[in-house]
Amino acid sequence: MTTQDLYPTRLGQEVKMLERHDPVVWGSGEGSALTAAQVESYECDGYLQLPALFSESEVEAFQEEIAKLTSDRELLASERVIIEPDEDSLALRSVFDVHREGMFRDLVRDERVSNVARQLLGSDVYIHQSRINLKPPFRGKEFFWHSDFETWHAEDGMPSMRALSASVSLTENVHSNGPLMVIPGSHKHFVACGGETPAEHHRESLRRQEIGVPSDEMLTRLADESEVRNLVGPIGSVTFFDCNLMHGSNGNITPQARRNVFFVYNSVHNTLVEPFAAPARRPNHIAARNFEAVPLPVG
Ligand code: 6CS
Ligand code: FE
DSSP states (O other): OOOOOSSOOSSSOOOOEEEOOSOSSOTTOOOSSSOHHHHHHHHHHSEEEETTOSOHHHHHHHHHHHHHHTTOHHHHTSTTEEEOTTOSSOOEEEEEOOSSSHHHHHHHHOHHHHHHHHHHHTSOEEEEEEEEEOOOTTTBOOEEEEOHHHHHHHHHOOOSSOEEEEEEESSOBOTTSOOEEEOTTGGGEEEOOOSOOOTTTHHHHTTSOOSSOOOHHHHHHHHHHSOOEEOOBOTTOEEEEETTOOEEEOOBOSSSOOOEEEEEEEETTSOOOSOSSSSSOOOTTTSOOOOOOOOOOOO
């Protein structure tokens, strides 16, 4: 059985803006994690910030976990680690697949985050991707504008827009240190991209993405309809954002790192098929094919 391609991109089709065929909030939208007003705000803007959802001491423990991970030589030598582009210094940009053991395994199950994902996606969820983004001081590089879904559809075979990211701030996010930047409302359009996915594209794209990014014209249209917004907030805040929200972030030239850990929850009814526009599947540490639901925490 082949799954219909609702969102053609990178297939030599005309580069244009398509309508979204999927709901943003799936099911009734009711649940114990968010109020009706919060659900409505997420539906409208494509994101929701919950300030200081985790305490400073919890965040300190996450930072210690990261210190452990980033001093693990075996991990550092593995493909899970992404180094900043153009750097001789081996500055760490991202570490992938951090949710399968230790503290971050508990974090993805924590009801403060997982119940929000269940409520908005209207089903059980599993983890499609997890990573720490370290955005180091002074020379942390930007992430250019993109829709995550565009990549997950083209390269990972995610059929529909029934996934979201939860990004936990481990440092204060201020206007100057390269916080997440979004175009509210952009998640209601799908911007098809030009070009074709080359083999092993993730080796480039996770350092600097150039394929699967919208044209300047499309970005201008989205921003003209809405605005560009910086998502700032205190330590321990969590930003939930729709898989198709147009987002990016500037570089960080301040002396403080800007760190967050983030998880992509996908609905168990939206599991991956074959890539819609790429020569091969991406590896499991970037796009998990273990579709087991995140269990409710015990106790
Ligand atoms: O490749 C990914 O899964 C994610 N990373 C980047 C740089 N762009 C698309 C998506 O957010
Ligand atoms: Fe992204």
